[in-house]
Amino acid sequence: MAKHLKNFWLNSMSDTNDKTQKTGAIIYLRVSTEEQVDNYSLDTQLDICKKEAERRGYSVLEVFREEGRSAKTIRDRPTLIELLEYCRKNRKNIGAVIVYRLDRISRQTADYLAIRKKLTEIDITLISASEPTGDTPTERFIETMLAGFAQMDNDVRGERSRNGMKARFLSGLPNGNIPLGYKSKNGYAVKDAEVFNILKSAWDQMAMGTKSLREMAEILNKQGLVASQKGRAEKLIRAQTLSCIFRNKFYAGKLTSRKYGLEVQGQHAPMITEEQFYKVQAILDGRNRNNAPELSKRNQDNPSFPLRRIIKCSRCKNSFTGAWSKGKKSRYGYYFCQKRCGTGSSVPVKVIEDTTSQLLDRISLQPETVKLINAYLKQAYFLRLGALRNKREEADTELKKIYELRQSLIEKNLNGVYSDDIFKEQNKLLEEKIGGLQAAKSDSVIDKYNLETITTFIQNKFTNLNDTFESSLLKQKRVLMCSIFPEGLNWSYPGYSNTQINPFYRCLIDVQEHKVKLGTPGGIRTPD
Template identity: 30%
Template sequence: MKNKISNTVKRGVVYVRVSSLEQTQGTSLEGQKEACLAYARRQEIEIPESAIFIERGESATAADRTELIKALEYCRIHNGRITAFIVWKIDRFARNKTDHFALTSQLAKYGIRLHSVTEQIGDDPIGSMLEGMLASYAQFENDIRKQRCEGGMQRKIEQGIWPWHPPLGYIHAKKLTDRRKNRPDEPDPDRFYHVQRALKTYATGKYAAVEVCRMMNEWGFRTKTGLPMRKQLMEKMLREPFYAGVLVNPWTGEKYKGQHVPMISWEEYEQIQAIKQELSRHLNRPRLILNPDFPLRRFVICPLCNGKLTGSWHKGRNKRHAYYHCHTKGCPNKDKGILKDDLEDKFVERLLEVSPREEFLAAFEEIVLDVWRSRKVTFKQDRVKFEEEIKKLETRKERLLQMRMNGEITPEEFANHKNSIDNQITGIKISQNESHTDELDMETVVTYGTEFIRNVAKQWQEMNAKQRQRLQKLVYPEGISYDKTAGSYGTAVLSPVFTLNRTFTGNKSSLVAGAGIAPATSRLCIPLRFSPPL
């Protein structure tokens, strides 16, 4: 096998990078390097001194990524002897999703897996999902496209057309030649009847899911991949309202009548859910990490033990009451409840206290835009330079291919030189993509972001639980403690924008444009509940 590891010793590469000149002169690079090396020691990964690559770029948007290219070259040269590519954080590796997966694909050629010191990513489904989410976190423009796309998909659902692949028993109505899906999904003649029969059989209440699953296999049922029915898939089908002719909007939870042919009636679907609930009512179910009733759960900190508060409902004489409480064993505050309404009302008051002042927002917006405009010229110059470099490398690839066709070089030599050129192109394309940030409508971005944080307390009150937790972390990234005895929140670390607001003296010179103004300022535009003007 090409990428087979020659021995049992795990070896890796460390790549660290900062996005500003100030950080290169501080401790950021050294801190990243030490954290990466410490991670490697914990994972028993050997890191040679020659396998440590430090990118000392003055700007994340204008960096040539020469060290990244060297790191990729090192991986190519040591193909089969390196298993890990270690970074401090995903956004140090690549700033957008496209670049991220281009790089991981390049590493995969050499049998190398990406490791993040500060983020739990891996090859398992959850790790892969988290890696994808982290890779796309800073992509403001992609977030805007996603919002528009979601709007189009929601309109399709409202029209009764499911915009994605339908569940088992139906054929996807969108053909390869179709640009959009404009027709309802059609029954699959090979599977529709079997699935319908199985659902109706379960709805009688006489058979468990595993028995219905066995029946389907006896009927000769096979999935689209030719596999027999299994219990996990059967359980998923039993929960699917699509079979009852109902489409559920995944963003709002609202239900719409589908245009497709249903397999069962809504009454039969509800009967299936009632049967499932009855069968599972005695099972121990895991507690929700995101409980919509307690948005401050796992965020507010106990001042005595530094444990995170949890939340629960308690049955009173006439009604149920909601409390937050510390659940740490041995803590004096253990199980001493704080009324949910009291804790959340005081959190809203705290958000009002830290909300930015109007004079700060005006000065901040003006400074950000001034810095942005001054950098646009540099972005354009960089883009032209990157385009020229890519053209030269593509020309080298064409000459290399011609040499191989003429028999001047062996297949191994061709593959080796081609991979080397591909590494350089990958690194330059990342820089090229980042240089396109000058096309962003920064005026709209900053206006949108400042309008959002201007009313941060009101925004929190109007959001759902998931959005509230994201906003809480934006304001207090490390959480905030609450003293039940004093009945007040303690001092907590604020995120940079809110910290600047507190130290602002009214003079613009007191605001210093920190690292990441371009393009990281787009993170002000939190895609939580409304879109910026188009």
């Protein structure tokens, strides 16, 4: 602001000693949206200011209107800057600037006094149409006090706004923009149904550790998901956007604030669990302990060595890597322990491939076993479907009761039956119950999986694991092997030893080998 006033003052130093009576006046109008409700519209101000100009013997030369602006500095008030420049150029004809109230010029006392001083130096009087202003010591004192009250009122409003925002945060309600997947409704963050489900699926895929941020962005863009904010154009999802999304604890039902240094439980329905959130953080940080592919490094791997970092040394427990050795006539591929501890020395790629092929053939499921398992899955699926429907119906019934109870609580508070403190305490308990029931409903999604897709996938992929492995892309090969062998493949020359198979897949093998029977859909039981 000082820069604008300095220029205004330097350009207006000439002809300031001309004391001839000037009868022209400028009217400056400014109103915010809130003040229009209180009958402070621009037309109302203009009518009052014109009457004041007529009463004082001024003719109105120009009217400057500043609509809907609530700025803290003069640089954010282009119409006021234009008015000051107009006064400088036409100072010989202008005797007064008339405003409805002094705080129309500025709510900051120092700014107001600086503007008034510069206008006075070029013989222009600042007049309030609704407050006492003038050139006597008493009138100037009152004018300064009024400007001070305007600043105090502005500061009090700012403090109330800040306190209100903090109270809103502490109660679990978000301030500012609502993250993608949610929308604002009556001051609450609620699910944006279509986007919510797409983004929840993205979290699930990230938690598997099989996709990079760039790959996830491509998938979401193909699904038509866009990143947009109120008042801004829609744009494609990018890796940087997803990085912010997957780092935001809002999706786990929490609100965090750097400003307050606090984390609170949000009132919105969480998209994921905290456990899943931290699992994704570990993957993004490269600290995943469950052998999910290390995306930043593995994407650069040579497809000739698909099992590097999956095969483990049985002696030192370090991962095997792969490299080429140049012979006289050709190159030869080898897997070897990164620590070179001497276990089996270097193992030719062909030996690893043959051994892996034999292992996959040995644990592949027979077609009859797959049919039995798929039949069991269908039976269990429909039983589960009914249970989930019942769970959602029970949650809806309980929610209805709680909403009625909360309405009764509000009415009793308004009627003075319950104090504000008791109301807040009881309302908080009800909000917690509502949040829990909403989360339960969210977990009871009955159309999350396509049964036909699952059974077809099992039949096509698990009856011949070796063919599935050979026909897959590099990343798919690693997903397959890490899913079946979560702890990796232990190599002890001349083959794999003590290799742990995923417990779920181990159950399928045991069914095939008649070690366990498929019982009721409650689970898998051992023979009597």
